[in-house]
Amino acid sequence: MKGRRRARGVALITAMLIxxxxxxxxxxxxWDxxxxxxxxxxxxFHEQGxxxxxxxxSWIRNILRDDGIDSPTDHLGELWASDLPGLPVDNDSVQGAVVGNIEDLQGRFNVNNLIDANGEVDPDVLEQFQRLLVILEIDPRFAGLAADWIDADQDAGFPDGAEDSIYTGLIPPYRALNRSLTNxxxxxxxxxxxxxxxxxxxPHVTALPRGTQINVNTATPVVLQSLDANLDVSAIEGLLSQREEAGFADYAQTFSTLVTNPAMFAQITxxxxxxxxxxxxxxxTVRVTYYSVLSRSPNGGPVTTILRSLGTI
Ligand SMILES: [Ca+2]
Ligand SMILES: [Ca+2]
Structure with a gap:
């Protein structure tokens, strides 16, 4: 009797365990x-985003192409420069919205211009970058470091240079890029x-193909100030009030007396x-942040995407 009861107990516990x-x-x-x-x-959702x-x-590329056909200059009062209004994304199964903006990258300092067409450091552009860094209260030696980072050789500039001999000694070690930046x-x-x-x-620098000019109609105030050592904050305030939204009426005349170095004057457009x-x-609940760099060909030519990235520039 006792044995049978115990067997029944075991069966019950087994059943409960199962x-x-x-x-x-x-x-x-x-749950899985x-x-x-x-x-x-x-x-x-990510793919749809x-x-x-x-x-x-693609819509923005059309706007930029039309702008290239319609207007000979580019300034902050143009259609492309206004923020993309919040447009709804709504096709039954998918609900969402898209917002955005376009920035003129030629309103910034192109770090790849530090190296000229012959592969040498351009002293005028180097000085401009140093001025830009000083205005932003950043150590100006980064200008020389950036030039060495981009130039093809391994000769560290003096006094502000660094090549592989410095970078391979860091932890973790790495090597200088020695070519134009893509980002x-x-x-x-x-x-x-x-x-x-x-x-x-x-916000004031970019990495574009070498040889780009700075558009004074869209340049950030500090980039404008970096064009000449004699430009100060009050001069820039005066320039900005002249510029307003439609750009300078005659930029060449306005800047001819302000930018005294002919090499720097040749940099503006x-x-x-x-x-x-x-x-x-x-x-x-999914958010996609998308960046792309668009290149517009002159005379109403096509606008092409030359760089895309998700999340960060
Ligand atoms: Ca335009
Ligand atoms: Ca180098």
Whole structure:
């Protein structure tokens, strides 16, 4: 009798254990399944967000092409310069919105101009970059460091230079780039560069193909000031009030007395070929931040995308 009762007890406990295990297995499967569904939805929303950003880019390319046909100059009062209004994304299954803006990259200092067409450091551009850094209260030696970072040789500039001999001694060690930057955030690799300085510098610098000019109609105030050592804050305030939204009426005349170095004067223009689109697309809970660099050919030619990135520039 006793043995049978014990066997029944064991059977009962076994049954309870099996029920408990299957119960927790089922709950686990349901949880995994819910997570899988959510993961798939997020991937789908992300892909949809990316496609919406590409659509916005294509629309902006048309706006820039039309602008190139319609107007001989580029300034901040033009259609491309206004923020993209918040446009809804709504096609039954997908709900969201896209916002964005376009910036004229020729309103910034192109760090690749530090090296001239012969592969040598351009002393005028180097001095301009030093002035820009001083105005921004950043250590001006980063100008020389950037020139060495980009130039092809391994000869460290004096007094502000650094090549492989410095970078390979860092922890972790790395080597100088020794060619043009494709992304201006690569300046973060310069010896001694810190995130706070990068944050201040980034709105005023860009990495475009060599030989671009600065559009004085769209240039940031500090970039304008960096054009000549004699320009001060009050001179820039005067220039900005003259510029207003439609740009300078006669930029060459305005700057002919202000920019005294002919090499620097040759660096300025009132038109642009390189623009940066930033599009932020929200689909459900997923946000896609998309950047692209657009290059506009002269005389109503096509606008092409030369660089794309997600998340950060
Ligand atoms: Ca224009
Ligand atoms: Ca170098």
């Amino acid at each position: 029920t408990a295990i299957t119960g927790s297995l089922a709950a686990g499967l349901a 399944n819910a997570l899988d569904v959510r993961r798939t939805m997020v991937l789908l 990316f496609q919406v950003a590409l659509g916005a880019e 201006v955030t690569e300046l973060a690799a310069l010896e001694g560069m810190d995130p706070a300085s990068m944050k201040v510098l980034l 009132e038109t642009s070929s390189y623009f940066q689109l930033k599009a932020v697309v929200q689909i459900d």
